[in-house]
Amino acid sequence: xxxxxxxxxxxxxxxxxxxxxxxxxxxxxxxxxxxxxxxxxxxxxxxxxxxxxxxxxxxxxxxxxxxxxxxxxxxxxxxxxxxxxxxxxxxxxxxxxxxxxxxxxxxxxxxxxxxxxxxxxxxxxxxxxxxxxxxxxxxxxxxxxxxxxxxxxxxxxxxxxxxxxxxxxxxxxxxxxxxxxxxxxxxxxxxxxxxxxxxxxxxxxxxxxxxxxxxxxxxxxxxxxxxxxxxxxxxxxxxxxxxxxxxxxxxxxxxxxxxxxxxxxxxxxxxxxxxxxxxxxxxxxxxxxxx
Amino acid sequence: xxxxxxxxxxxxxxxxxxxxxxxxxxxxxxxxxxxxxxxxxxxxxxxxxxxxxxxxxxxxxxxxxxxxxxxxxxxxxxxxxxxxxxxxxxxxxx
Numbered sequence: 110x111x112x113x114x115x116x117x118x119x120x121x122x123x124x125x126x127x128x129x130x131x132x133x134x135x136x137x138x139x140x141x142x143x144x145x146x147x148x149x150x151x152x153x154x155x156x157x158x159x160x161x162x163x164x165x166x167x168x169x170x171x172x173x174x175x176x177x178x179x180x181x182x183x184x185x186x187x188x189x190x191x192x193x194x195x196x197x198x199x200x201x202x203x204x205x206x207x208x209x210x211x212x213x214x215x216x217x218x219x220x221x222x223x224x225x226x227x228x229x230x231x232x233x234x235x236x237x238x239x240x241x242x243x244x245x246x247x248x249x250x251x252x253x254x255x256x257x258x259x260x261x262x263x264x265x266x267x268x269x270x271x272x273x274x275x276x277x278x279x280x281x282x283x284x285x286x287x288x289x290x291x292x293x294x295x296x297x298x299x300x301x302x303x304x305x306x307x308x309x310x311x312x313x314x315x316x317x318x319x320x321x322x323x324x325x326x327x328x329x330x331x332x333x334x335x336x337x338x339x340x341x342x343x344x345x346x347x348x349x350x351x352x353x354x355x356x357x358x359x360x361x362x363x364x365x366x367x368x369x370x371x372x373x374x375x376x377x378x379x380x381x382x383x384x385x386x387x388x389x390x391x392x393x394x395x396x397x398x399x400x
Numbered sequence: 401x402x403x404x405x406x407x408x409x410x411x412x413x414x415x416x417x418x419x420x421x422x423x424x425x426x427x428x429x430x431x432x433x434x435x436x437x438x439x440x441x442x443x444x445x446x447x448x449x450x451x452x453x454x455x456x457x458x459x460x461x462x463x464x465x466x467x468x469x470x471x472x473x474x475x476x477x478x479x480x481x482x483x484x485x486x487x488x489x490x491x492x493x494x
Contacts, residue, residue: 307465310465310468311465313472
């Protein structure tokens with residue numbers, strides 16, 4: 110049994126601080142920069158500042174900052190979970206890390222086949238980033254996944270992967286795969302381009318619609334409670350009693366369940382598209398011939 | 401005159417957003433069918449519950465796509481389009 114040294118504890122505490130600090134600083138930035146507004150407003154991510162660029166200015170938005178904070182937090186979480194694992198599995202959190210790794214490998218080998226087993230870290234990174242980005246709403250922050258630009262970036266990354274694995278047998282085979290019945294070639298090209306668009310819109314639309322519906326329901330409940338409890342004297346009439354608690358039930362579905370489900374679906378679609386587009390048997394045949 | 405023009409733009413954007421969301425009927429029916437079939441399958445083979453549920457969620461998510469396209473169009477019409485159209489109107493009037 111290893112003993113927890115003092116240095117180990119200090120690094121642990123440092124990692125936990127680094128895990129919490131980005132999120133906290135995002136909350137502070139949000140509180141400082143958001144102007145006071147009357148009522149409930151539906152708006153996109155606020156722009157902090159823009160960097161001058163030769164062709165078009167580059168705006169630095171809330172969603173970029175939040176997604177960077179989530180990335181740093183997840184990195185420190187992973188370092189925390191695997192801290193000291195080189196000396197063997199001897200802490201509770203090491204078992205947790207092992208469970209994550211084993212589950213990811215099992216999922217990838219079930220859905221993509223054993224050839225793609227090296228994809229497991231990438232898939233888990235997508236799930237973790239997407240899920241934590243959606244769950245960041247629980248701290249009152251703007252979720253990066255409800256910004257189309259962030260999700261479109263991930264979808265383009267996946268599209269590049271799909272194209273790379275389709276090109277593995279050379280560009281001629283890639284072009285052939287479109288003209289399966291020759292007449293269908295234009296439609297096949299359109300459906301190929303539609304893959305990243307639909308992936309991005311699916312994720313972004315689900316998260317955004319959840320937050321829009323939550324805001325609409327909250328504002329409607331505010332108006333209703335003003336109507337019902339408006340007769341109460343003094344400041345009691347101004348308190349929106351109906352707004353307490355009822356929007357939280359919606360939040361359980363829209364923020365927690367929907368966010369995690371979309372992360373799972375994005376990862377599943379990535380796995381299916383990448384492994385489905387790869388001509389495995391042809392590639393293996395050619396590899397054998399080359400050897 | 402300008403007020404009427406702006407009013408027409410805002411009203412038509414709202415009408416368009418509402419009309420676009422008619423597309424929500426399709427995914428509703430489709431997902432309902434998918435869940436009904438999944439319930440039947442679980443009733444027939446309770447041991448395959450995990451596989452059926454994950455496949456069903458997957459299919460539901462894909463069936464939802466058309467509805468989400470409509471939602472994105474509606475959101476663009478509600479929050480983005482009026483500003484652009486009013487800018488165009490003002491720039492043409494001068």
